[in-house]
Amino acid sequence: MELNHEIIDTPPRDAASVVMLRDGAAGLEVLLMRRHTDSAVLGGAYVFPGGKVDKEDTAPDLLARLDRDPAELHARLGEPGLTPAQAAGLYVAAAREAAEESGLLYLQLGDAEVATRSAExxxxxxxxxxxxxxxxxxxxxxxxxALAPWSRWITPRRPSVMNKRFDTRFFLAAAPAAQETRIDDFEVTEARWLPPRTALQQYRAHEIDLAPPQIISLLHLMQYADVAAAMQDARARRxxxxxxxxxxxxxxxxxxYPGDPMHSVPERALPEPVPTRVVWRNKRFEPPEGFGPFLD
Structure with missing residues (x-):
């Protein structure tokens, strides 16, 4: 994508994404979905299911269908600038977008009943x-x-990857039991369950494309042995x-990123050994020392 590199003065659009996890034969796996190549946002890249918050996501009748009071969800997100309804709407948007793009539903109906009706x-x-x-x-x-707030990424005002700005909240979630991934083959053209290490190896080999938030998130996910460990950590911290x-x-x-000597925030936002910067080399973003220390 051609970037104009000019400062973008418009505020970022609220968005939500679900980092879906499951335990596979080789350990923790994450769901990555390939956006249609014609998509205006990260076309062709592999991303986590998600999208923009819609006005309907905060409708009173919908918020009444949540398993938790919006005030409790507001506290979990830890964003004082939001209203409880706005915080709850982010949970709704995450679950709605996940359902639309991956075919997986997060409903309190019992695993078997949800599984039999999820496709329809x-x-x-x-x-x-x-x-x-x-x-x-x-x-x-x-x-x-089922959705544990994990991280919040705000697109910079000076574009480096795309010319649109988003304020995206990432939630960790275990894949719903007994449900199968079903893509719409419109916005999303492929779905892959991959160990984080394998996904990054495929990216390094130019087999798939990833955006920096996915690269850093996958490096972060490599520290967890299984879904339980990842979910426990997400629920234990802001x-x-x-x-x-x-x-x-x-x-x-x-x-x-925060904690880097060239970043305005001196404290790390993400734990070591997650890198505090990525550099553009060989048409790929990668840690300054390359992926070798993480993957080889």
Whole structure:
């Protein structure tokens, strides 16, 4: 994508994403979905299921279908600048977008019942049925307890990857039991369950494309042995706030994160050994020392 590198003065659009996890034969696996190559945002890249918050995500009748009070969800996110309804709407958007893109539903109806209806329900969401109407028909509640706030990424005002700005909250979640991934083959054209290490190896080999938030998140996920460990850690701490700061050097582009010597925030947002910057080399963002120390 051609970037104009001019300062973007418009505020970032609220968005939400679900980092879906499962335990595989080789350990922790994460769901990555390939966006359609014609998509205006990260076309062709492999991302976590997610998208923009819609006005309907904070509708009172829909918020009444949550398993938790909006005030409790507001406290979990740890963002004083939001209202409880706005915080709850982020949970709704995360679950709705996950259902539309991956075919996986987070509802409190019992694993077997949700599994038998998930394909039909997600198809209806894709064709215009509102999330609130679907929950009301099923007399179901949205399972916000399944979604653990994990990190918050705000696109920088000076573009380095894309010319649109988003304020995206990432939630960790175990894949719902007994459900199968089903893509819409419109916004999303492929789904892969991969160990974080394998996903990064494929990215390094130019087999898949990833954006910096996914690269850093996958490096972060490598520290967890299984889903239980990842979920426990996410629920034990406040979500990390990551506001990348781009730096142009004579050789390349650099994206710095909190804790980096060139970032305005001196304290780390993400734990070691997650790098505090990535650099653009060989048409790839990678840690300054390359992926070797992490993957080889």
């Amino acid at each position: 329900a997600c198809e209806r969401l894709r064709t215009g049925t509102t999330f609130g109407a679907l929950l009301a028909e099923r007399e179901a509640r949205l399972d916000t307890d 979500p990390a706030l990551v506001e990348p700061e781009p730096v142009e050097t004579s050789e390349t582009r650099v994206l710095c």
